[in-house]
Structures are given as C-alpha cells and as structure tokens.
Amino acid sequence: MDKIVIEGGYPLRGDIRISGAKNSAIKLMAVPLLTDKAVTLTNMPDLRDTRSMAGLLEYLGVEVDRPKPDVMTLHAPKLSRTDAPYDLVRKMRASFNVLGPLLARAGEAKVSLPGGCAIGARPVDLHLKSLEALGAKIELDQGYVHASAKGGLRGAEIVFPFVSVGATEHTMLAAVLADGTTTMLNAAREPEIVDLAECLNAMGAKITGAGRSEVTIEGVASLSGVKHSVVPDRIEAGTYALAAATAGGAVRLTHVRHDHLGSLWPLIAQAGARVSLDKDSVLIERGTGRPRPVDVDTQAYPGFPTDLQAQFMALMCLAEGVSIIRENIFENRFMHCPELIRMGADITVRGREAIVRGVPEFIAAPVMATDLRASASLINAGLAARGETHISRVYHLDRGFEHIEVKLGQCGARVTRQKDD
Ligand code: EPZ
Numbered sequence: 001m002d003k004i005v006i007e008g009g010y011p012l013r014g015d016i017r018i019s020g021a022k023n024s025a026i027k028l029m030a031v032p033l034l035t036d037k038a039v040t041l042t043n044m045p046d047l048r049d050t051r052s053m054a055g056l057l058e059y060l061g062v063e064v065d066r067p068k069p070d071v072m073t074l075h076a077p078k079l080s081r082t083d084a085p086y087d088l089v090r091k092m093r094a095s096f097n098v099l100g101p102l103l104a105r106a107g108e109a110k111v112s113l114p115g116g117c118a119i120g121a122r123p124v125d126l127h128l129k130s131l132e133a134l135g136a137k138i139e140l141d142q143g144y145v146h147a148s149a150k151g152g153l154r155g156a157e158i159v160f161p162f163v164s165v166g167a168t169e170h171t172m173l174a175a176v177l178a179d180g181t182t183t184m185l186n187a188a189r190e191p192e193i194v195d196l197a198e199c200l201n202a203m204g205a206k207i208t209g210a211g212r213s214e215v216t217i218e219g220v221a222s223l224s225g226v227k228h229s230v231v232p233d234r235i236e237a238g239t240y241a242l243a244a245a246t247a248g249g250a251v252r253l254t255h256v257r258h259d260h261l262g263s264l265w266p267l268i269a270q271a272g273a274r275v276s277l278d279k280d281s282v283l284i285e286r287g288t289g290r291p292r293p294v295d296v297d298t299q300a301y302p303g304f305p306t307d308l309q310a311q312f313m314a315l316m317c318l319a320e321g322v323s324i325i326r327e328n329i330f331e332n333r334f335m336h337c338p339e340l341i342r343m344g345a346d347i348t349v350r351g352r353e354a355i356v357r358g359v360p361e362f363i364a365a366p367v368m369a370t371d372l373r374a375s376a377s378l379i380n381a382g383l384a385a386r387g388e389t390h391i392s393r394v395y396h397l398d399r400g401f402e403h404i405e406v407k408l409g410q411c412g413a414r415v416t417r418q419k420d421d
Helices: 022-028 048-060 093-106 125-133 165-175 191-202 234-247 265-270 306-316 336-342 372-384 404-409
Strands: 002-007 012-017 039-042 063-068 071-075 108-112 137-141 144-148 157-159 181-185 206-208 215-218 226-229 249-254 274-277 281-286 322-326 346-350 353-357 366-368 388-392 414-419
Touching: 002 372, 012 234, 012 404, 022 039, 022 048, 022 093, 022 165, 022 191, 022 234, 048 063, 048 071, 048 093, 093 108, 093 125, 093 144, 093 165, 125 137, 125 157, 125 165, 165 181, 165 191, 165 215, 191 206, 191 226, 234 249, 234 265, 234 281, 234 306, 234 372, 234 404, 265 274, 306 322, 306 336, 306 353, 306 372, 336 346, 336 366, 336 372, 372 388, 372 404, 404 414
Parallel strands: 012 249, 039 226, 157 181, 366 388
Antiparallel strands: 002 388, 002 414, 039 071, 063 071, 108 144, 137 144, 181 215, 206 215, 249 281, 274 281, 322 353, 346 353
C-alpha cells in the first residue's frame, strides 16, 4: 500500500490546472446505459472511482474506451446484463445510481445496496421512494434491490423531504425516458446536477430547472449520442485554494469555475488570504501572518460544501483564535480530527460541532487517511507542518484527486509517494 510523505514548511508558488469533477464524471458515466449511441466524455479525470465505475459498466456490457487520458468513450449498443454485484458497488457508493438507468432501459435490475461508509450510514431510501413513485416495483432481498418496471417507468411528482444530491441525480437518470412528465420538488442544486442535465439535454432529453429546487423532466422516447465536457472539480479547486491559504504562498488555479465556490471565497478572505477571481482562474495569496478564525456551517449547495469541511478545519487549526465548525450533512464526518490532533491541533468535537482552538504550527507525525476529503485535510496540514508527515492509506486520496503529488510538486511542495512498510 502506498503512503504520501510530505516535507512541510515550504510555501506553494505556481499554477495548478483543475481536473474534471469526480462527482460529476461518475454520474455522467451512467448516461450511456440510457442509449444505444456512443457517449464521449472529455475533461475526464483519471481516478480510482472512474476506473471502478468503468469496471462496473464493462461488466454490464458497455464498451469503454480511453483514447486519451482525459477522454472516455462509452457505448452500449445493447446491455449484456442488468445486475450490479456487491463487490463492484461497495467500492464506490455512486455506482448504485446504475439502478435507475438499467430499469429505464431494460425494465429490470438487481443492484446491491451500497451499505454505510466511514462518514455516516448514508441510506438510499429517497432513491428507492423516487423509483417507486415512477412506477417501479422494488423488493429488497439479501442486500440486493430487485426492481422491475415491465411496462416502463411513468412520470410522477416527487417531493424530497430533504435535499439529496444522489437521489436528485438518480431520479433524473430514471425519469428522462419515462412516459410523461416528472417534477422534482426540493431537488439538490449542485453544479454536478446541472452538468448531468446539460449532458442529457444535449442528447435530446427535456429537463428544465436543473440548478433550482424545482426540476421538470418531460420524458422522451430515446436519447442520441453526445460529446460532453465534464464540469471542473470545485472540490479539488477548493482543496488547493485552502492548501495555499494553509501553507502560505501564491497559487493560481486554472480551468476553474469560481462561481461554483461562491461560499468559499469570502471565508478564505475573512481568514486573511487574498483571493483574486479572474475569468476561469483564481489566485490565492497568503503572507506570513497567522490566519484569522472563521466559523463554518456546512450546507447543501449553494452553501458551504461538506466536502471542504475537513480542509477548512486544517486552516482553522492554525488560526489566531477559536472557530466553530458545524457539519450538517453527514453525522460522522470528523474523523480527521484525531489525526489533526496528532499533528498538534487543539480540537474538541461535540456532536455535530468541532471547536477548533488555533495553534501556532502543525508538527509532523505519522497519520492515517480515513476518507477521501479527510486525506486532503491531512495533506494540507502536512504542507504547513514542521517536519516530515507520513500519510498512510492514500488509496482514499486516489479515489478523488488526480496526480495530487505532481500538481503540488509543481508549486514547490515536497511531496512523494512511497511504499508503506
Ligand atoms: C454526494 O453524496 C457526494 N458524492 C458527496 O461527496 C457529498 O459529500 C454529498 O453529495 C453532499 O454534497 C457523490 O457525488 C458521489 P446526499 P450523496 O444524498 O449523493 C442522507 C466525496 O467525498 N440521505 O446529498 O450520497 C445522507 O445520508 C463524497 O466526494 C438519506 O438519508 O449525498 C446524507 O446525510 C462524500 N437517504 C444526506 O442525506 C437517501 O436516500 C445528504 O446526502 C439519500 C441521502
């Protein structure tokens, strides 16, 4: 197993090109299940999660071709099977989202329940209720969802009791080919949902309102092929912006949609770093003074993203004063705290709140990555730390950050990947 070793204390200086968004790419990869025409995705990140999803699609009979590192062509003239086994789904929860498209295309599917994960229980009840509302018959048996809709899915009004990114996307994927009109109320508004709707609309779908709370999907009989560019990864961009704010220096992020991080920039500026927004780039500069404390509450988009909570906490660990970080989306997303504490941070977790009392510096220590974004916070802490930080279990990091050591290395960071003992 690999580990990442960081010799900390060097400010970051340089440019970082932001990749396509993992959380959009893996949903877009389910789109070819809905058509017998080819779907080409450009600006595709090459990640462990996109590879896992490609593995599942190949199992289902989709032809997957990667003519260039950032291009993927997916083509399913016909499907060879309609089941997604536990071993493939457990590697990545989002692969559960093949259920809706398989139902829409083949009228039946058997997909493993994804199960919980490190950051919380993460049920899929809203997904299943939506599919039932669209006319699917759902049965749960031995950890699998057996779904059928022999006469096809039909449009329905779906009111989500709370906002769910996955359920919004899944419902959209299932409803595009349904008979009649589907309305989603209290839908999630994340940029990745807009990206999915734009791809589907370019194929002939009729989706209006994506990015707003009310989304309407007028079912169509079939979808054509498409060439679609994956939206830039706002979480990768936010992570590197926070890396610069934590370690100091001046980093320009390129190929970024800074309007997708409207909740982050004012908080980074409040913490004392300078943020300059340009057309599709952002410059983050931080001098030698300590950051100022800033309280943060995670919320669904356009609020502050839960996927940047851990990285923002790493910055706040060095602030001159106390900050309160509240996690509202997942019930167990503070697993980075004990690891940051090993590096000298002073954090108390009380339920959904973390009280962070700033310390003057991080001191390097061996630490363990527990989930994808927690790993990123340890990287940012390691960049600022005195000494050599060893981060083990980096496979979490490889799920969602493309060439992280190369991108940081280009900015003067001393980051290497080594074999763990
Ligand atoms: C997506 O997860 C992202 N994953 C997450 O990123 C992200 O943190 C999250 O949205 C919130 O922004 C992908 O896009 C692959 P939800 P998702 O459905 O869709 C509860 C990362 O690090 N819920 O909006 O699973 C759920 O347990 C990952 O890249 C139900 O109770 O999130 C959570 O508490 C981590 N029943 C809340 O809703 C359901 O049926 C929001 O979850 C569905 C969700």
